[in-house]
Amino acid sequence: xxxxxxxxxxxxxxxxxxxxxxxxxxxxxxxxxxxxxxxxxxxxxxxxxxxxxxxxxxxxxxxxxxxxxxxxxxxxxxxxxxxxxxxxxxxxxxxxxxxxxxxxxxxxxxxxxxxxxxxxxxxxxxxxxxxxxxxxxxxxxxxxxxxxxxxxxxxxxxxxxxxxxxxxxxxxxxxxxxxxxxxxxxxxxxxxxxxxxxxxxxxxxxxxxxxxxxxxxxxxxxxxxxxxxxxxxxxxxxxxxxxxxxxxxxxxxxxxxxxxxxxxxxxxxxxxxxxxxxxxxxxxxxxxxxxxxxxxxxxxxxxxxxxxxxxxxxxxxxxxxxxxxxxxxxxxxxxxxxxxxxxxxxxxxxxxxxxxxxxxxxxxxxxxxxxxxxxxxxxxxxxxxxxxxxxxxxxxxxxxxxxxxxxxxxxxxxxxxxxxxxxxxxxxxxxxxxxxxxxxxxxxxxxxxxxxxxxxxxxxxxxxxxxxxxxxx
Numbered sequence: 001x002x003x004x005x006x007x008x009x010x011x012x013x014x015x016x017x018x019x020x021x022x023x024x025x026x027x028x029x030x031x032x033x034x035x036x037x038x039x040x041x042x043x044x045x046x047x048x049x050x051x052x053x054x055x056x057x058x059x060x061x062x063x064x065x066x067x068x069x070x071x072x073x074x075x076x077x078x079x080x081x082x083x084x085x086x087x088x089x090x091x092x093x094x095x096x097x098x099x100x101x102x103x104x105x106x107x108x109x110x111x112x113x114x115x116x117x118x119x120x121x122x123x124x125x126x127x128x129x130x131x132x133x134x135x136x137x138x139x140x141x142x143x144x145x146x147x148x149x150x151x152x153x154x155x156x157x158x159x160x161x162x163x164x165x166x167x168x169x170x171x172x173x174x175x176x177x178x179x180x181x182x183x184x185x186x187x188x189x190x191x192x193x194x195x196x197x198x199x200x201x202x203x204x205x206x207x208x209x210x211x212x213x214x215x216x217x218x219x220x221x222x223x224x225x226x227x228x229x230x231x232x233x234x235x236x237x238x239x240x241x242x243x244x245x246x247x248x249x250x251x252x253x254x255x256x257x258x259x260x261x262x263x264x265x266x267x268x269x270x271x272x273x274x275x276x277x278x279x280x281x282x283x284x285x286x287x288x289x290x291x292x293x294x295x296x297x298x299x300x301x302x303x304x305x306x307x308x309x310x311x312x313x314x315x316x317x318x319x320x321x322x323x324x325x326x327x328x329x330x331x332x333x334x335x336x337x338x339x340x341x342x343x344x345x346x347x348x349x350x351x352x353x354x355x356x357x358x359x360x361x362x363x364x365x366x367x368x369x370x371x372x373x374x375x376x377x378x379x380x381x382x383x384x385x386x387x388x389x390x391x392x393x394x395x396x397x398x399x400x401x402x403x404x405x406x407x408x409x410x411x412x413x414x415x416x417x418x419x420x421x422x423x424x425x426x427x428x429x430x431x432x433x434x435x436x437x438x439x440x441x442x443x444x445x446x447x448x449x450x451x452x453x454x455x456x457x458x459x460x461x462x463x464x465x466x467x468x469x470x471x472x473x
Contacts, residue, residue: 013220013221013293014220014280014282014283014284014293015216015217015220015221015282023283024142025215025216025281025282025283026135026138026139026142027125027135027278027280027281027283027299028134028135028275028278028279028303029129029134029279030279030297030299030302030303031302031306032299032301032302032303032305032306033302033305034299034301035298035299035302038111038112038121038122038298039122041112041113042118042121042122043122045115046118046122046123049115049171050171052175053171053174053175053178053179054174054179056076057075057076058076058394058395059395059396059424059425060073060076060077060078060395060425061073061076061178061179061180062075062076063075063175064175064178065176066176066177066178068176068177070084072087074090077356078393078394078395078425079393080363080391080393082363083359083393085355086352086355086356086359089348089351089352090352092348093345093348093349096341096345096348097345098225099228099232099341100338100341100345102228102229102232102233102237103232103233103234103338103341104237104238104338105237105238105239105296105320106229106233106237106238106239106240106296107225107229107239107294107296108296109225110223110225110226110295110296110297111240111295111296111297112296112297114295116210116218116219116223117219117295117297119168119211120211120215120281121281121297123164123211124161124164124211124212125281127157127160127161127164128157131156131157131160132153132157135278141153158212161208161211161212162204162208164211165204165205165207165208165211165212166200166204168203168204168207169200169201169203169204169206169207170182170186170200172203172207173196173199173200177196182196185197216281216282216283219282219295220282220292220293226292226293226295227292229290229292230292233290235323235324235327236322236323236324236330236332236333236335237322237323238320238321238322238325238332239290239294239296239320239321239322240286240294240296240297240298240300240301240320241289241290241318241319241320241321241322241323241326242270242276242286242287242289242318243316243317243318243319243321243326244287244289244326245326245327246268246269246317247268247269247270247287248270249266249267249269250266251265251266251267252267253267253268253270253271253272253287254267254268254271254272255271255272255273256271256273256311258311262313269308269313269314269317270287270317271307271311271313273307275303275304275306275307276300276303276304276318278303279299279300279302279303280299280300281295281297281299282294282295286300290323298320300318301318301319301320304318305318360393360459360460361392361393361394361398361459362390362391362392362393362394362398362422362452362459362460363390363391363393363460364388364389364390364452364460364461364462365388365389365390366386366387366388366403366432366450366462366464367386367387367388367464368384368385368386368464368465368467369385369386369387369431372384372385373467374466374467374468374469376469377435379437380437380438380439381435381436381437381438382435382436382437382438382441382467382468382469383433383434383435384433384434384466384467385431385432386431386433386434386464387429387430387431387432388403388429388430388431388432389427389428389429390422390427390428390429390452390460391422391426391427392422392423392426392427393425394424394425395424395425396424397421397422397423397424398421398422398454398459399421399454399455400419400421400454400455401419401421401422401428401453401454402418402419402420402453403432403450403451403452403453404450404451404453405434405436405449405450405451406449406450407447407448407449408436408440408441408446408448408466409436409437409440410434410435410436410440411434411435412432412433412434412435412450413432413433413434413435414430414431414432415430415432415433416430434448434450434466436448436466436468438468438469441466443468444467444468444469444470445465445467445468446465446466446468447463447464447465447466448463448464448465448466449461449462449463450462450463450464
C-alpha cells in the first residue's frame with residue numbers, strides 16, 4: 001500500500017529522495033533571538049576549542065588526549081596510564097550528564113554545543129551564505145550551467161573549506177600528540193616529520209569530506225545520539241516542539257488571508273508558509289512532531305516567531321515545550337527518572353572527587369624480580385631482588401628521592417645511586433635489593449611496606465612481598 005504524502009516522513013529522511021539518491025539540503029539563512037544566542041555561545045566554544053591545546057597550566061597542556069601514549073591532561077591536571085580508572089569515571093560522568101540533560105531538555109546538546117553543529121552552522125554555512133547567497137540563490141547556482149560565475153564561486157568556497165579543514169586538523173592533532181610536539185614538527189619541516197604531515201592530510205581530508213559533502217548526514221545517519229531519543233525522551237521532556245493544538249485547531253492550518261478572522265473560522269494559527277521547513281538544517285518539518293533528525297537548533301522557532309509577528313499573531317507557535325505542556329498545559333516536573341539520573345551523577349561525582357583527592361603526585365611500584373628466590377647472606381640476613389618504577393605526574397622535578405623500609409628493620413640497596421631525581425612528567429626505574437634480618441620475619445612470605453622520600457618528606461608508600469625460608473615462622 002502506498003504511503004500517503006503527509007506520512008512519507010515516517011518512512012524516509014529528508015536527505016534521501018524517492019530514487020534513493022542524496023537530496024541536497026539548502027537551508028535558509030537563520031536569524032532571530034535564539035540564533036544570536038547560539039552565535040555567541042558557538043564563538044566562545046570555538047575560541048576555547050582552538051586555544052585549549054596551547055594553554056599551559058603549571059607546565060601542563062590544558063587539555064591533552066594522547067591516546068597512543070595513554071597520557072591525558074584535563075584542565076591542566078595530568079593523568080597517566082595508572083590513572084586510567086579516573087578517565088573512565090570522567091567518561092561515565094559525561095555520559096550520565098548527557099543522558100540526564102536529554103531526558104530533561106531533549107537534543108539540546110546537538111543544537112548548541114556539539115562541535116559538528118557549531119562548525120557546520122556557524123562556520124561553513126556562513127561562508128556558503130557569504131559566497132553563494134541565501135537559499136534561493138544557492139538552488140539557482142546549483143542548477144545553472146558551469147559558467148565563469150559558478151566556477152569562481154565553487155572554487156573559492158571549496159578552497160576556503162579546505163583551508164579551514166586544515167586548521168581544524170592541526171588543532172585536532174595538537175590535542176592528540178601535544179601542541180609542543182606539533183609546533184616542533186611543523187617548524188622542523190614536512191619531509192623530516194612525514195608521520196605528522198600524513199596525519200594532518202588524513203584529518204584534513206576527513207574534516208573536508210564531512211563539512212563539504214556529508215554535512216547534516218552526520219547528525220541524521222552517522223550519529224547514534226539521535227536514535228537514543230526514542231528511549232530517553234518522554235512526554236515530559238522539553239524539546240523544540242510545534243503547538244499542534246494552537247496551530248491546527250478545529251479546521252486545520254491554512255494560508256494567511258488578511259481579510260478573514262481566524263478566531264471565527266476555526267482555522268489554526270499556522271499559516272502553512274513552510275518557512276520552518278526551509279530554515280531547518282536537516283530538512284524536516286517540525287510540524288510532524290519530534291523526529292530523530294531534529295537537532296534542537298531553534299532556527300524554526302526564530303523563523304516562526306518572525307512570521308507570526310508579520311501577520312499579527314502571537315509568537316510561540318513553535319517553542320521549547322513538552323508534549324504534556326502542549327496537550328495538557330502541564331508544567332515541567334522533576335520526575336522520578338530525572339531524580340534517578342541525578343542521584344547516579346552525584347554519586348559518580350563524589351567518587352571521582354574522592355579518588356582525585358586521594359591521588360598521589362608520585363606513584364611507586366616495587367615488584368619482585370620474576371623467577372628469583374631469596375638469598376641467605378651473612379649474619380642471618382635474607383635478601384630479595386626487586387625492580388622499582390617511580391612515576392612523577394607533576395610538572396616539577398622531584399629531587400633527593402630515596403627509599404626506606406617502614407614495616408621492618410632492614411636496608412634497601414639500589415644498584416645505581418641511592419638518591420636520585422625523578423624528572424617532571426617522567427619516570428625513574430631500576431633494580432634494588434632489600435635485606436632483612438631473619439629474626440624480623442614472621443613467615444616464608446611477609447608483606448613489607450616501603451616509603452618513598454624526597455629529602456625527609458614521605459611522598460608515597462607501596463607494599464610488596466618478601467620471601468624467606470620456611471623455617472622462619
